[in-house]
Every structure is written in C-alpha cells, then in structure tokens.
Amino acid sequence: QVQLVQSGAEVKKPGASVKVSCKASGYVFTGYYMHWVRQAPGQGLEWMGWINPKSGATNYAQKLQGRVTMTRDTSISTAYMELSGLRSDDTAVYYCARSTTVTTHFDYWSQGTLVTVSS
Amino acid sequence: EIVLTQSPATLSLSPGERATLSCRASQSVSTYLAWYQQRPGQAPRLLIYDASNRAAGIPARFSGSGSGTDFILTISSLEPEDFAVFYCQQRSNWPPRWTFGQGTKVEI
Numbered sequence: 001q002v003q004l005v006q007s008g009a010e011v012k013k014p015g016a017s018v019k020v021s022c023k024a025s026g027y028v029f030t031g032y033y034m035h036w037v038r039q040a041p042g043q044g045l046e047w048m049g050w051i052n053p054k055s056g057a058t059n060y061a062q063k064l065q066g067r068v069t070m071t072r073d074t075s076i077s078t079a080y081m082e083l084s085g086l087r088s089d090d091t092a093v094y095y096c097a098r099s100t101t102v103t104t105h106f107d108y109w110s111q112g113t114l115v116t117v118s119s
Numbered sequence: 120e121i122v123l124t125q126s127p128a129t130l131s132l133s134p135g136e137r138a139t140l141s142c143r144a145s146q147s148v149s150t151y152l153a154w155y156q157q158r159p160g161q162a163p164r165l166l167i168y169d170a171s172n173r174a175a176g177i178p179a180r181f182s183g184s185g186s187g188t189d190f191i192l193t194i195s196s197l198e199p200e201d202f203a204v205f206y207c208q209q210r211s212n213w214p215p216r217w218t219f220g221q222g223t224k225v226e227i
Contacts (some may be wrong), residue, residue, distance in 0.1 A: 031212050035217070037163075045155075045163065045206055047217040095162055103215050105153040105208070107174065109162040 002026040004096050004110035011116045017084040020113045022096035029077035030054040033099045035106055036070065038092040048094075050102065053078060059102075070089045086117045121145050123207050125220035127185050132225065138194040140223045141208035147187045151210050154192045155181055157222075158203045166205075167192065194225075 007021040033044045036048040049060035053071040058070045069082045097106035150170040155163040165174040167179040167183035180195040205218040
C-alpha cells in the first residue's frame with residue numbers, strides 16, 4: 001500500500017532553516033510527482049511547490065521563491081523540503097502529497113510534520 | 120492568480136441531512152477542481168477530482184458537479200464521520216500551480 005512517512009516535529013529559531021523528509025513506499029517513487037503543502041494552526045491549506053522525483057525538476061509557489069528548496073534521493077525513495085529564513089508565520093504542519101502527473105490532484109498524503117518557529 | 124471562494128464558511132447540520140457546499144473560482148478552471156476532506160488532527164483526503172469523479176474508496180453519498188467557475192460538493196445523507204472541513208482545489212494551466220479554497224466546516 002502507498003505510504004508517505006515524514007520526519008518528526010521540529011522546533012527552530014527565527015532565521016534558521018528546516019529540512020523535512022518524506023519517505024515513499026508502496027509504489028515507484030520516480031513515477032509520481034511530489035508536492036508540499038502546509039497548514040498554519042487553525043488555518044487552511046497552502047500549496048508550496050512540487051518536485052519531479054525522476055528528473056529533479058521543481059516548481060515553487062511565488063510567495064516562497066528564494067526560501068524553499070525541494071530535492072530528492074531516489075536511492076532511498078525520499079523527498080525533502082528545506083525552508084530557510086524561518087519566521088514565526090512559517091509555523092505550520094507540513095505535508096507531502098503525491099500526484100500521478102504534474103497536472104493532477106493529490107491522491108495520497110503524509111501524516112504531516114509540525115514545524116514550530118519560536119525564539 | 121485564481122482565487123477560490125468557498126461558502127458557507129460553516130454548515131450546521133444533523134446526521135442524515137443533505138449537505139451542499141459551494142466553491143466559486145475567480146475565473147474559469149474548466150473541470151480542474153478537486154475536493155478534499157480533513158478531519159481534526161488528520162491529513163486531507165481526496166474525495167473528488169476533475170469536478171465530478173469520486174476517488175477510490177469514497178462512498179457514493181459524496182458527489183461533485185460543476186464546471187467553469189461554479190462547483191458543488193454534495194453529501195446526500197451525512198454520516199457521523201463526515202463532519203469535518205472540506206477544501207476545494209484548482210490548478211493553473213502552466214506552470215501548474217495549485218490553490219485551495221479557505222474551507223467549509225461541516226459541524227453537527
């Protein structure tokens with residue numbers, strides 16, 4: 001069965017960086033796109049960007065350009081999302097989610113990783 | 120950027136009742152619209168894709184309709200587990216970028 005398992009919760013200081021991992025299993029990792037979506041406490045969903053695990057190509061939300069980097073390690077079927085220059089409003093649950101192609105809906109989601117930014 | 124507006128913000132209903140949720144796009148998105156359910160403390164779950172196609176394993180009481188700018192998610196008869204927040208999602212043409220509506224909470 002398809003599973004997306006993320007790394008554990010993080011607490012970071014303002015200005016720091018955080019790197020969250022998403023390990024995929026139950027399907028061919030390079031055959032699907034991986035997206036990252038975040039959700040601030042009590043708020044809605046915000047799409048952050050996608051990575052094509054096969055080619056490494058990425059596309060980021062304009063709001064996060066320059067601060068977010070998505071990478072992958074195909075040898076261990078894992079995608080990564082790194083966010084730099086953390087601010088308090090980056091405090092959120094970060095999800096990875098899979099899509100069949102770059103233009104389709106997100107059919108499987110991870111359990112999420114809480115990132116807290118606090119001094 | 121296309122903006123999705125969901126209404127109402129909160130829907131108060133009883134089990135067995137019919138729920139009708141609306142999602143309006145600021146410009147046409149054809150049928151590139153999906154619906155997700157998020158229960159408290161859980162990740163979102165895909166319900167409907169391409170406006171009207173139920174995802175695998177989703178009960179038949181969930182249905183989606185619409186095209187262009189106006190979309191509806193209908194839950195024909197609410198079960199206790201259906202009370203949650205529902206989000207619509209659309210993508211832009213190229214490069215593909217996604218936006219979500221602000222959500223509709225269906226509460227008992």
